[in-house]
Amino acid sequence: MITLDAVYVLAGLLFLAIAGFSLVDRTNPKRLKNAAFWGLLAVSFLGGSALGDLGNGILVLALVVLAGFGGGLGRGAGDLPPAEVREASARRWGNRLFIPALAIPVVALLGTLVLKTVKFGDRPLVDPAQVTLISLALGVVVALVMAMAMLRPPMTAPVQQARRLLDTVGWAAVLPQMLAALGAVFALAGVGKVVGQLAGDAIPADSRFFVVMAYTVGMALFTMIMGNGFAAFPVMTAGIGLPLIVTRFGGDPAIMGSLGMLSGFCGTLMTPMAANFNIVPAALLELPDRNGVIKVQVPTGLLLLAVNTVLMYLLVFPR
Amino acid sequence: MLTLSGILIVVAGFVAGLNPLLVVTVAAIVTGLAGGLDVITVISAFGKAFNDSRYVSIVWLVLPVIGLLERTGLKERAQQLIGRIHSATTGRVLLLYLILRQGTAALGLTSLGGHAQMVRPLIAPMAEAAAETRFGTLPDAVRFKIRAHAAAVDNIGVFFGEDIFIAIASVLLIRGFLHQNGIDVEPLQLSVWAIPTAIAALLIHGTRLMLLDRRLQRALGPGAAR
Numbered sequence: 001m002i003t004l005d006a007v008y009v010l011a012g013l014l015f016l017a018i019a020g021f022s023l024v025d026r027t028n029p030k031r032l033k034n035a036a037f038w039g040l041l042a043v044s045f046l047g048g049s050a051l052g053d054l055g056n057g058i059l060v061l062a063l064v065v066l067a068g069f070g071g072g073l074g075r076g077a078g079d080l081p082p083a084e085v086r087e088a089s090a091r092r093w094g095n096r097l098f099i100p101a102l103a104i105p106v107v108a109l110l111g112t113l114v115l116k117t118v119k120f121g122d123r124p125l126v127d128p129a130q131v132t133l134i135s136l137a138l139g140v141v142v143a144l145v146m147a148m149a150m151l152r153p154p155m156t157a158p159v160q161q162a163r164r165l166l167d168t169v170g171w172a173a174v175l176p177q178m179l180a181a182l183g184a185v186f187a188l189a190g191v192g193k194v195v196g197q198l199a200g201d202a203i204p205a206d207s208r209f210f211v212v213m214a215y216t217v218g219m220a221l222f223t224m225i226m227g228n229g230f231a232a233f234p235v236m237t238a239g240i241g242l243p244l245i246v247t248r249f250g251g252d253p254a255i256m257g258s259l260g261m262l263s264g265f266c267g268t269l270m271t272p273m274a275a276n277f278n279i280v281p282a283a284l285l286e287l288p289d290r291n292g293v294i295k296v297q298v299p300t301g302l303l304l305l306a307v308n309t310v311l312m313y314l315l316v317f318p319r
Numbered sequence: 320m321l322t323l324s325g326i327l328i329v330v331a332g333f334v335a336g337l338n339p340l341l342v343v344t345v346a347a348i349v350t351g352l353a354g355g356l357d358v359i360t361v362i363s364a365f366g367k368a369f370n371d372s373r374y375v376s377i378v379w380l381v382l383p384v385i386g387l388l389e390r391t392g393l394k395e396r397a398q399q400l401i402g403r404i405h406s407a408t409t410g411r412v413l414l415l416y417l418i419l420r421q422g423t424a425a426l427g428l429t430s431l432g433g434h435a436q437m438v439r440p441l442i443a444p445m446a447e448a449a450a451e452t453r454f455g456t457l458p459d460a461v462r463f464k465i466r467a468h469a470a471a472v473d474n475i476g477v478f479f480g481e482d483i484f485i486a487i488a489s490v491l492l493i494r495g496f497l498h499q500n501g502i503d504v505e506p507l508q509l510s511v512w513a514i515p516t517a518i519a520a521l522l523i524h525g526t527r528l529m530l531l532d533r534r535l536q537r538a539l540g541p542g543a544a545r
Contacts (some may be wrong), residue, residue: 048370057366068341090392097396108430143384161386177375184368185347189322189354254504257493258512265478281434281470292467300524307519
């Protein structure tokens, strides 16, 4: 059975190659640091499960020291042809250039739909729980083969270009993973329980509107702290939603749950803790302001939070 | 109460603009210690959680393909294509992507999108090109604003589309949590109630995108005070 481990090996090999290219990248003043950073990440992907928990912990600390001190990681030159060359190349290839780019999502999608059903004997070909990520990796491989066959670039070009892009993202590339790990530590230490109790104690329980508002705004705020609505939902629903909206005022649990989660998503739009949605794209798009994407999203996030609150107040209680 | 110290560290660290990796690590260690764990246990727990979360970083696998296509002029092609469509404006390009992203997410097709795969190589260059065709070279601040809007549209589309699909992770999580608490609801009941918010998201953000067009016109169009 193909599991996520195969995808981790693929990613590990990519990070290893990027580390190697960084090492010999004389345009990068901090090439040794970059090589060490991506090399350690390669170790994590290739052998993380064999390192043991403490070994992984030390690896993470090493990554943080490399990225967090001495001015962080460096950035090599682009190795990108000048704009005129790229424009001429774009005219030459025309819309065929979109084919490999669109092959990634198309193959990922087909894979998600089809691979789930493929079986060898009575064993599934791919781990059914991880079919989306495995299909994404498959999409990348298919797209890369297509692009190489079509464009015939030097064999090193894909890795060299991946290094260029990863240099622009820098340490932000591991921030989402790090925040996911922080969420796990928060859960272990019982942060959610404390927050849920505080929230449950703090609100005036006799007004329907304030109870609803405490729940939706609480979902958004705790999502902003945790970085995702999935972590906030059980805490806020156990602390406010179920005891007050459902049990005390007889609210509909389906409407509460649905609109509660969507209130959490409003929080996701407004927090740097949701790094994969907000900080990573700012780095990918080379915005000078790390919070540039969040700033654009805040008005929509606040307005939708208000909409969710009013909708829940109008819809959740029995008539 | 001490267990909440990690949250304070995160907030203070992000506000102070310190390196987030550093802030997150310190917050994790302090939270663990405040929760009564010893240093070795905390570092081990953090390491285990980091290792268990590797799937989050799988998205970087797309970089070789995107980089290779960029080298061959993918962004430029996206710009050439938009430059030929005279009715294209930044707001309209982004609104069209918002509708596509939200619509496909509502059908469960959340992998049709993403910042590395779609926004950086295609959507952001198209949105920029639409403005450039009209107004010429853009000031940097405007360029960055348009890019930020391109990233935002991807997020808003997927967040407020996916919950309409009955088998998406968040719907399953809500259902699972309610079930643990002795309440059984059908996934369809949950996804139906995601529709009003989805419509509101499209209307609110769509309006903002049209206003973005007007702002660009006012700031950069003919007669604009420079």
